[in-house]
Amino acid sequence: MRLRVTAVATAVTLAVLIALALLTSRMIGPLLVRSADDELAPVLSLAVEAVAAGKSPAGGSPNIHVHVLDTAGEPADGQPAPVLSYADVRVLKASTPVLRLTDTPPTRWQGTVITAPDGSQRLVVVGTGLPGYSAAHGGAIRWLLIAAVIVAAAGALATWFAVSSALRPVQRMRLAATRLGAGKRLPLPTSHDELRALAGALNDLLARRDEAADRLRRFTGDAAHELRSPVASIRVQAEVAVRHPDPELSQEVLTEVVHESERLSALVDGLLTLARSDAGEVPPAEPVDLTAAAQAAAARCPDDGPEVVVHTPTGLCWVWAAHNEVDLVLDNLLRNACRHASSLITVTVIAGPTVTRLAIDDDGSGIPIEHRQRVFDRFYRVQDDRARSSGGTGLGLALVAEVVRRRGGTVRVSESPEGGARFLVSWRTTSVS
Ligand code: ADP
8 A cells, every 4th residue: 555655646746747847848948039039129120210211220239130131031231141041031021030940059030021211122130049949948858857756756755654654553453453352442543533533433343243243142042042942841741751651641742742842933933034134134015004914913813812902093004014024013912912911902003194003902910111121132031931831932022123123113012001011013104006
């Protein structure tokens, strides 16, 4: 990175300096010519005035030559002919200045045609040498290029040291990261700059990773523990049945095995659903009629359980979810309510313009306030033995919370008017066009 930054900075500096050097050397020539023109113009107008008045023009300064020529370019003032080609004379007759680069030094000429008092046409020309012109073109560019290379080299050196010192904290962070132990964090640079922000962000990421790893470790341990008990129970029952081949006992054992197998199967299903959800596998959402789903779920409740009363708004009531998610929520909450209610369960659907609510109340013992947050955790139970003996997996409410929250909904538990538990689930309302 240090090399890349230095190379790019040097290349850009060098390119800019070379361009500037070329531009400067190109501008020196025209500047010299312009200053020569400024000197020649007043001399030419004086000479023109003199010739028009029939006088001999006064000679200019020592380095400015004044000549009076006829229209063919031949001297008309008795002086030696100036070094001008036929083409130069033609250009000067059109009052256009001439730059002769082939002369040593190069010369600049200005001229104009006037009528002398005797009626003859005269070409008055003034010229001067440009001694520094060739040197400015050749030498200046050479020196400017040398200067550009030196400045670019100095810039490269400065960039190299600046980048090295800027990257030193990164190097320190890299070394610290290679030696970082479990649960440790990167040292924060003292300066309050982008690197400190990066180290802070990486530490936050490490904290989140550690937390996720802890959660996963706890979950795996809990899952193994939960799976072990029905498997062990099935095994013990089967061993008893094998050792005591009594038909009456076998029937009893088989009933118990079926019960444990159902719990095992529910546990594995729950684990699979949570694993898929954790992996981001979410079924596509669609409008689901909560009224119909609540009535169907109530009808699935066992006849010998508590009475289930359903209050729904008239007409359809659409929420944005998947069908099997809504059924899972209703079945799990109603199954729990059937386990804990004394005699009555009330299912209420409350339609709203943005949010639709489902309340499931029972008249059981309710959930103590200190357990209300944690009942949605995986494998959390309020009363362990009672839940296990009733076939609970400890995953029912965790599944409810997962499928509701991934659709942007909420689920809360409070106290029902009858003194039992009230589960309140909210989904986003949608419409069907
Ligand atoms: P489980 O399947 O073992 O019941 P859940 O996740 O469904 O696990 O429930 C978690 C805990 O919440 C359980 O210990 C259960 O006792 C308690 N619980 C759930 N619903 C009710 C309810 N309606 N009334 C009282 N306690 C409840």
